[in-house]
Amino acid sequence: MIDFDPSSFGLAHTYQKEDKDEINTLALPSAPQVIYKTLNGPTQINGGNKLNNFKHGTTTLGFVFKEGILLAVDSRASMGSFLSSEQVRKVIEINEYLLGTMAGGAADCQYWLAYLANHCRTYELKNGSKLSVAAASKFLQGILIGYRNSGLSMGCMIAGTDTTGQHLYYIDNDGMRLKGDIFSVGSGSTYAYGVLDNHYRYEMSLNEAVELGIRAIYHATHRDTASGGVVRVYHIHQNGWTKVHDGIDVVDLHYQFAQQKGLVGDGDEAKQRLF
Amino acid sequence: MSYDTALTVFSPDGQLFQVEYAMEAVKRGLCCVGVRGKDAIILGVEKKSASKLQDVKTIKKVYQLDHNLCMTFSGLNADARILANQTRLQCQQYKIYYEDDPSVDYIAKFTSQQQQKFTQRGGARPYGISTLIAGFSNNKPKLFQTDPSGACSEWKATSLGKSAKQVKDFLEKHWREGLHEKDALLLTTKALMDVVESGNKNIELCVIRKNECWFLNENEVEELTKITAQLQ
Numbered sequence A: 001m002i003d004f005d006p007s008s009f010g011l012a013h014t015y016q017k018e019d020k021d022e023i024n025t026l027a028l029p030s031a032p033q034v035i036y037k038t039l040n041g042p043t044q045i046n047g048g049n050k051l052n053n054f055k056h057g058t059t060t061l062g063f064v065f066k067e068g069i070l071l072a073v074d075s076r077a078s079m080g081s082f083l084s085s086e087q088v089r090k091v092i093e094i095n096e097y098l099l100g101t102m103a104g105g106a107a108d109c110q111y112w113l114a115y116l117a118n119h120c121r122t123y124e125l126k127n128g129s130k131l132s133v134a135a136a137s138k139f140l141q142g143i144l145i146g147y148r149n150s151g152l153s154m155g156c157m158i159a160g161t162d163t164t165g166q167h168l169y170y171i172d173n174d175g176m177r178l179k180g181d182i183f184s185v186g187s188g189s190t191y192a193y194g195v196l197d198n199h200y201r202y203e204m205s206l207n208e209a210v211e212l213g214i215r216a217i218y219h220a221t222h223r224d225t226a227s228g229g230v231v232r233v234y235h236i237h238q239n240g241w242t243k244v245h246d247g248i249d250v251v252d253l254h255y256q257f258a259q260q261k262g263l264v265g266d267g268d269e270a271k272q273r274l275f
Numbered sequence B: 001m002s003y004d005t006a007l008t009v010f011s012p013d014g015q016l017f018q019v020e021y022a023m024e025a026v027k028r029g030l031c032c033v034g035v036r037g038k039d040a041i042i043l044g045v046e047k048k049s050a051s052k053l054q055d056v057k058t059i060k061k062v063y064q065l066d067h068n069l070c071m072t073f074s075g076l077n078a079d080a081r082i083l084a085n086q087t088r089l090q091c092q093q094y095k096i097y098y099e100d101d102p103s104v105d106y107i108a109k110f111t112s113q114q115q116q117k118f119t120q121r122g123g124a125r126p127y128g129i130s131t132l133i134a135g136f137s138n139n140k141p142k143l144f145q146t147d148p149s150g151a152c153s154e155w156k157a158t159s160l161g162k163s164a165k166q167v168k169d170f171l172e173k174h175w176r177e178g179l180h181e182k183d184a185l186l187l188t189t190k191a192l193m194d195v196v197e198s199g200n201k202n203i204e205l206c207v208i209r210k211n212e213c214w215f216l217n218e219n220e221v222e223e224l225t226k227i228t229a230q231l232q
Helices: A015-024 A106-127 A133-146 A189-199 A206-223 A250-261 B017-028 B077-098 B104-117 B164-174 B181-195 B218-230
Strands: A060-065 A068-073 A077-079 A082-085 A091-095 A098-101 A155-162 A165-172 A177-179 A182-185 A230-237 A240-249 B032-036 B041-046 B063-066 B069-075 B129-137 B140-146 B152-154 B157-160 B203-208 B213-215
Touching: A060 A155, A060 A165, A060 A189, A060 A206, A068 A098, A068 A155, A068 A165, A068 A206, A091 A106, A098 A106, A106 A133, A106 B104, A133 A155, A133 A165, A133 A177, A133 B077, A155 A182, A155 A230, A155 A240, A165 A182, A182 A189, A189 A206, A206 A230, A206 A240, A206 A250, A230 A250, A240 A250, B017 B069, B017 B129, B032 B069, B032 B129, B032 B140, B032 B164, B032 B181, B041 B069, B041 B129, B041 B140, B041 B181, B063 B077, B063 B129, B069 B077, B069 B104, B069 B157, B069 B203, B077 B104, B077 B129, B104 B129, B104 B140, B104 B152, B129 B157, B129 B203, B140 B157, B157 B164, B164 B181, B181 B203, B181 B218, B203 B218
Parallel strands: none
Antiparallel strands: A060 A068, A060 A182, A068 A230, A077 A082, A091 A098, A098 A155, A155 A165, A165 A177, A230 A240, B032 B041, B032 B157, B041 B203, B063 B069, B069 B129, B129 B140, B140 B152, B203 B213
């Protein structure tokens, strides 16, 4: 938005010099001026100096169902083959009615989602009404398009509630913005899609949806080395969001599901059991 | 020492004379009326031709800002054109940033912000218009008024320009909550006809509905003024 610049008082800055272009040309979204500093040399997208390349192998997923939106994420951060953390929070609480998920570069996601939170709050104060999910996600897309080809790495989902209902958007660093019912992002997303697409129904109850989310993340963490840690689950409904599970260890889930399937893990699964 | 020749100078008793003088320019302008109904908002303006040779029907004083947002004014014609163009651009810009349509509050605030900008800088004069901005937000009709000082307020029914007081008294007596489009239209026409010289050719009317704007053409205005004249 064109905001008044306080440095333009006085006769030194007269109308002609300053406003001619500003008022009468369409200002496309412009990236705010943030200077990216790197420790050694220019930013590299894939590989490069591994110690700087704090990237996520990740599985995050979200889907829309009858009771709102469910988000489920893993919590592993890896730098190459080094596990830097098993307790990362990949769902970012933007404000009481918007959530963002993190995949790709942790720093990029954290910073820009915090910037979005700041913008949402400023808008709410200035205009007396909240930004819709469509507007917030579009705003983020505008920023990311400005930084296209600069080396940002983000594949995030914006999910939230507004006066028109609960909505889920996928935004990535190429400036792509998609509205959808099911998304999964990250290195483990293919595994999660397999489970999600198999069992997803819009009419699911909350408990069924939570179980589906947990299962999908578990299966992704089981097969993808870059995903793991704990599963965190959030539910978005018309009154905002609730944290359903703060961290269920996927190793515990493995044994729980194995037991449900009757697997004992002794290598003789095909053998008929006498008990 | 005179405090009214420069814009950026307060007088000792706290007035900005240039802004006050701009509001005088508005008071001399032709009358405009806005009435908020339950499902529509009506904007009506007085038009005046400079001479018999001028084609009055080509003067358009109600500007469409967006598919369901309109603006009219009292004061300097040219200033209104510029401000309307800037506001139209801002509507589209909002859509590029946020995808949704801007709310009427937002657009009214933007317009008043533009008007305020020019009360605080050197080398320029304030816009010599007060505007009426009408549209729907969240399916509710809203009518806003801005003036050269940059103030912005919401109204149920109001009028600007010459004879504004007379029209406002009339509206105060006859406006009530929940008017249907037809009643609001008759009310606006009656209010205008009381102050406009020589009848229908000099009135422009616009009905803003939830998803569209209806600009009444010459024949429709004529018919409407005939019906209104027969009432009361």
